[in-house]
Amino acid sequence: MYKPTLTITGCVTTVIYLYIFSCSTVQGQSVTLDQTSVGSVSTCSSGLRDGLDFYIFRGIVDATTAMFSNFIDFSIMTESSNSFQYLCTVSLFSCLTPNPQPCYCAVRKGDVYEIVANKTATLAYSRAMIRIQWHSSSGVRIVSNQLQLPTIYDVNAVTTSVTINDAYMSCPTTVTFGSVFKFQCLNAPSPCEVTISLNGKVVVKSEHIATYIVPTNLTLNSRHSFTFSYSVCGGHVKSTTCQITIVTIIG
Numbered sequence: 275m276y277k278p279t280l281t282i283t284g285c286v287t288t289v290i291y292l293y294i295f296s297c298s299t300v301q302g303q304s305v306t307l308d309q310t311s312v313g314s315v316s317t318c319s320s321g322l323r324d325g326l327d328f329y330i331f332r333g334i335v336d337a338t339t340a341m342f343s344n345f346i347d348f349s350i351m352t353e354s355s356n357s358f359q360y361l362c363t364v365s366l367f368s369c370l371t372p373n374p375q376p377c378y379c380a381v382r383k384g385d386v387y388e389i390v391a392n393k394t395a396t397l398a399y400s401r402a403m404i405r406i407q408w409h410s411s412s413g414v415r416i417v418s419n420q421l422q423l424p425t426i427y428d429v430n431a432v433t434t435s436v437t438i439n440d441a442y443m444s445c446p447t448t449v450t451f452g453s454v455f456k457f458q459c460l461n462a463p464s465p466c467e468v469t470i471s472l473n474g475k476v477v478v479k480s481e482h483i484a485t486y487i488v489p490t491n492l493t494l495n496s497r498h499s500f501t502f503s504y505s506v507c508g509g510h511v512k513s514t515t516c517q518i519t520i521v522t523i524i525g
Contacts, residue, residue, distance in 0.1 A: 314424065315392075318507040321425045321463025322395040329395055329423055332380075333406050335387040337366060342410045348377055348391045351403045351420075358405065364389045400426035425463070429506050432462040434514075436502055445516035446497070450523070455486040459504045467508075471501040492520045 316327035335346060344366040349358040362377035366389075369382035381388040391404070403420040435458045436443040443455075459466035459482050470478040470486045478484040492498060498520065503513035 318463040324397040327395045331391045333389045338385045347407045433460045448519045453488045457484045469503040
């Protein structure tokens with residue numbers, strides 16, 4: 275007996291403004307998901323930003339039989355749930371006309387359709403599982419296997435930490451030659467670029483963690499301006515400046 279199928283094929287996309295998919299069509303009586311089919315529209319290399327980035331899943335529907343509906347659902351299950359909930363519906367009729375909807379039918383080749391879910395990243399769906407459901411007129415349902423969304427971050431919740439010799443820094447403060455500054459970007463997608471500047475000049479630039487050892491050529495008993503800056507996925511730069519005095523002995 276012929277068994278209708280729904281298959282998601284793999285493709286990876288990470289671009290800004292413009293994205294192009296290159297997916298190979300998979301036909302046959304199977305229900306599969308390829309982990310590499312998770313794509314994104316983002317400036318982040320790892321993780322997504324809540325409300326700013328998009329996640330993308332693509333599927334292939336073999337609709338050779340007329341038993342199944344022309345409407346197909348993407349569904350999602352959050353980390354805090356044990357069941358799938360409706361995400362969006364794709365109409366196979368829309369493959370013949372441009373469709374700006376976040377979930378849509380992209381290409382039709384005979385009875386095989388390529389469908390897409392292109393949704394804004396939301397914090398509630400961080401690391402959620404996604405799948406596709408296809409219903410028949412008789413109530414029979416087939417589903418794809420599952421893929422996991424990336425971790426989604428609230429950029430307003432990103433935090434930083436500055437320590438001196440592994441103790442949290444207060445500001446203003448005093449340090450001795452050889453003291454080690456460690457500046458970290460926490461709870462953030464990648465890249466989170468961190469920068470330490472001394473008296474207006476960048477001395478260290480790194481990703482997520484930057485360290486700087488106070489050199490012996492700085493003037494003793496005078497204040498120096500240290501600025502700690504970070505930028506998440508190439509976005510707005512945020513910084514804090516602290517006045518720090520170099521001394522020979524602390525206490």
